[in-house]
Amino acid sequence: MSTTKHATEGDDAVTRRDMLNITATCMSGVGATLALWPFVHQMNPAEDTLALATVEVDLSSIGAGEAIVIKWQGKPVFIRHRTAEEISAAQAVEVSTLVDKESDDERIKEGHGQWLVVIGTCTHLGCVPVGTKSGDDKGEYGGWYCPCHGSHYDTSGRIRKGPAPRNLDVPEYVFANDTMIKIG
Amino acid sequence: MAEWEAVKPQNKALAWFEERLPVLSLVNNVVGAGTPSPRNLNYWWNFGSLAGIMLVIQILSGIVLAMHYTPDTAVAFDSVERIVRDVNYGWLLRPMHANGASFFFIAVYIHILRGLYYGSYKAPREVLWMLGLVIFLLMMATAFMGYVLPWGQMSFWGATVITNLFSAIPLVGEDIRTLLWGGFSVDNPTLKRFFSLHFLLPFIILGVVILHIWAKKVSDSGNPLGVEVKTGADQIPFHPFYTVKDAFGLGVFLVIFAYFVFFAPDALGHPDNYIPANSLVTPDSIVPEWYFLPFYAILRSITFDLGIPFTDIIFVPAKLLGVIAMFASILLLFVLPWLDSSKVRSGAFRPAFTKFFWILIVDLVILTWVGGQKPSLVIAQVAGMEFTVVDLGLLGTIYYFSHFIIVLPLLSRFEKTLPVPESISSAVIKSAG
Numbered sequence: 001m002s003t004t005k006h007a008t009e010g011d012d013a014v015t016r017r018d019m020l021n022i023t024a025t026c027m028s029g030v031g032a033t034l035a036l037w038p039f040v041h042q043m044n045p046a047e048d049t050l051a052l053a054t055v056e057v058d059l060s061s062i063g064a065g066e067a068i069v070i071k072w073q074g075k076p077v078f079i080r081h082r083t084a085e086e087i088s089a090a091q092a093v094e095v096s097t098l099v100d101k102e103s104d105d106e107r108i109k110e111g112h113g114q115w116l117v118v119i120g121t122c123t124h125l126g127c128v129p130v131g132t133k134s135g136d137d138k139g140e141y142g143g144w145y146c147p148c149h150g151s152h153y154d155t156s157g158r159i160r161k162g163p164a165p166r167n168l169d170v171p172e173y174v175f176a177n178d179t180m181i182k183i184g
Numbered sequence: 185m186a187e188w189e190a191v192k193p194q195n196k197a198l199a200w201f202e203e204r205l206p207v208l209s210l211v212n213n214v215v216g217a218g219t220p221s222p223r224n225l226n227y228w229w230n231f232g233s234l235a236g237i238m239l240v241i242q243i244l245s246g247i248v249l250a251m252h253y254t255p256d257t258a259v260a261f262d263s264v265e266r267i268v269r270d271v272n273y274g275w276l277l278r279p280m281h282a283n284g285a286s287f288f289f290i291a292v293y294i295h296i297l298r299g300l301y302y303g304s305y306k307a308p309r310e311v312l313w314m315l316g317l318v319i320f321l322l323m324m325a326t327a328f329m330g331y332v333l334p335w336g337q338m339s340f341w342g343a344t345v346i347t348n349l350f351s352a353i354p355l356v357g358e359d360i361r362t363l364l365w366g367g368f369s370v371d372n373p374t375l376k377r378f379f380s381l382h383f384l385l386p387f388i389i390l391g392v393v394i395l396h397i398w399a400k401k402v403s404d405s406g407n408p409l410g411v412e413v414k415t416g417a418d419q420i421p422f423h424p425f426y427t428v429k430d431a432f433g434l435g436v437f438l439v440i441f442a443y444f445v446f447f448a449p450d451a452l453g454h455p456d457n458y459i460p461a462n463s464l465v466t467p468d469s470i471v472p473e474w475y476f477l478p479f480y481a482i483l484r485s486i487t488f489d490l491g492i493p494f495t496d497i498i499f500v501p502a503k504l505l506g507v508i509a510m511f512a513s514i515l516l517l518f519v520l521p522w523l524d525s526s527k528v529r530s531g532a533f534r535p536a537f538t539k540f541f542w543i544l545i546v547d548l549v550i551l552t553w554v555g556g557q558k559p560s561l562v563i564a565q566v567a568g569m570e571f572t573v574v575d576l577g578l579l580g581t582i583y584y585f586s587h588f589i590i591v592l593p594l595l596s597r598f599e600k601t602l603p604v605p606e607s608i609s610s611a612v613i614k615s616a617g
Contacts, residue, residue, distance in 0.1 A: 044366065045362065045367050045368070046366070074367055074370075075369045127345070129466075130466075148466060150559050150560050163484075163502055165502065
C-alpha cells in the first residue's frame with residue numbers, strides 16, 4: 001500500500017503484506033492440492049472390490065500332468081499338477097542362468113512339490129499364456145507360451161525366452177489341507 | 185498478425201448484438217472475408233478443416249450413441265449390438281462413429297505430414313505446431329478408450345496391454361496401473377471410467393482446437409512456398425476462396441467416408457472384437473487399430489535391456505525401454521522446430537530434405553505393416569540367422585529416430601537449398617505467365 005510507511009523504505013523492501021500474500025497463496029495451494037486427493041483416490045479399488053480378495057480351490061480332481069485355470073481378482077490363476085519329469089526338469093535348471101533367478105523350491109509350498117500355482121498373466125504386457133489345456137502349445141520349455149509377444153515359461157512358470165521381464169507371479173496361498181488351497 | 189477487422193451489420197438488432205458480443209467479427213476474422221490468407225494454398229491445406237469436421241461428426245454421433253450405450257461389463261457388448269440391430273438408424277450411427285475415428289486419424293495424419301514436408305513447425309509457428317501435437321495425443325487417448333467400450337476381445341486385451349505399459353514405470357508403475365484399473369485387472373470399474381473419460385476428452389480436444397486456430401490466426405497460415413506474406417498481392421480472402429475449396433475437398437472426403445460407412449463398415453476393424461470379452465482367453469494376436477500400428481511396432485521392437493554388456497547390470501529393462509521409445513516417438517516432435525533449424529521452410533526448395541522425407545514415409549508404412557504382424561513371423565533367413573518382423577521393426581524404429589535426431593540437424597547445416605522466391609505473388613504470377 002502506498003500509504004503505509006513501509007513503502008517509503010523503497011519498492012524492493014519486503015513488507016508484512018508480502019509475507020501475508022506468500023503464506024496465504026502457499027496455504028491455498030496446499031489446500032487445493034489436498035482437495036484433489038478424493039478425486040484421484042476414488043479411482044483406486046473400492047472396498048467391495050478389495051473384499052473379493054480370496055478364493056478356495058479343490059485340487060482333488062486335477063490329475064497328474066493336468067492343469068486348470070481359475071479366476072481370482074479378475075485374473076486367471078494356473079494350477080498345475082506336475083508330473084515327476086516336469087518337477088525334475090524344473091529342479092535341474094541352473095538358477096544362475098535364469099533371467100529372473102528363482103529356484104523351483106522358492107515357487108512351491110514345501111511338501112506339495114507337485115502343485116504349481118501361478119498367476120496366469122504374462123509379466124510382459126498381461127496376456128494369458130497358453131499351455132494350460134492339454135492340446136496347447138506349451139512353449140520350448142514345456143510350461144507356458146505367450147502368443148502375444150512370444151515369451152516362453154518353463155514347468156516352474158519361470159521366464160526362459162522372450163520379452164517378459166519376470167517369472168509368472170506366485171500368488172499368496174496356503175494349503176488348507178492336502179487337496180484344498182486358499183488363494184489370497 | 186493480421187489486422188482485426190470488425191463487422192458492422194446493417195440490421196439494427198444485429199448491430200446492437202454485435203456491439204455487445206462481436207461473434208460475427210470473430211467468424212469474419214477466422215474463416216471469413218476479413219481473413220486474408222496466402223493465395224497459393226494447395227489441396228494439402230484442406231486437411232485441417234477436414235479434421236475439424238471429423239471432430240464435430242465424432243462428437244455428434246458419440247453423443248447420440250451414449251444415449252443407448254451401457255458401460256457395464258455384463259451388458260456393454262450387447263448394448264452395442266442392440267444399437268446396431270434395434271435402435272433407429274443405429275446401423276448408421278455406430279459405423280459412422282467407428283469409421284469416423286479412422287477418418288479423423290487419416291485427416292490428422294495427412295495434416296501432420298503436410299506440416300512436416302512444408303516446415304509448418306518452424307518459427308513463428310512452434311506453438312501452433314505443439315498445440316497440434318497435444319490434440320494428437322488427446323486423440324490417441326480418446327480413441328484408445330473408445331475402442332474399449334464395445335467390450336469385445338480386442339477391446340479387453342487392448343486395454344490390458346496398454347494399461348500394463350504403465351507398470352513398466354519404476355517404483356510407482358504398479359500403483360498407477362491399479363489406479364487406472366480400479367481393481368486387480370481390467371474390469372467393470374475400468375470400463376466405466378473409460379466411458380466417462382471418452383465422453384470428456386473430445387471437449388478438451390475442442391478447447392485445444394480453439395487455441396490451435398487462435399495460434400494460426402496470430403502467426404498466419406503457412407503456405408507451400410514457405411515464404412512469409414509480404415504484400416496484399418500475396419493474399420486472398422479466406423471467404424469465399426478457401427471456404428469453397430474446403431467445401432469441395434470435404435465433398436470428396438465424405439464420399440470416401442460414406443463408402444466405408446455404408447459398404448465396408450467393418451473393413452477397418454478387427455473381427456475378434458465381435459467376440460465378447462473373456463478375461464481368461466487371450467486372442468491369437470492382439471493388434472491395435474491401424475492408426476496405432478506404427479507406435480505398436482516401435483513398442484514391440486525393443487526386446488533387449490539397456491545395461492552393461494556381459495554383466496547382470498541393467499539400467500533400463502526391455503519393457504520400460506519399449507514404452508519409453510513409443511512415447512518418445514511422439515514427444516520428440518515437440519522439439520522438432522529446434523532439431524530442424526534450416527532457414528528454408530518448404531520442402532519444395534530442399535532437395536535432400538525431400539528425399540529423406542519420402543524415406544520417412546516409407547519407414548512409417550513399413551512400421552505400420554510390422555505392427556500388424558505376429559512377432560514370431562520370420563521374414564528372411566540369412567546364414568542360419570532368423571530375421572523376424574520384430575527385427576525389421578527395430579530397423580524401422582532406428583531410422584525413425586535417426587531421421588529427427590541425426591538427419592534433420594545435419595541437413596539444416598549442410599544442405600544446399602534451392603533459391604527461394606522473393607514473394608508468393610512473384611512466384612505465382614511467374615508460373616502463371
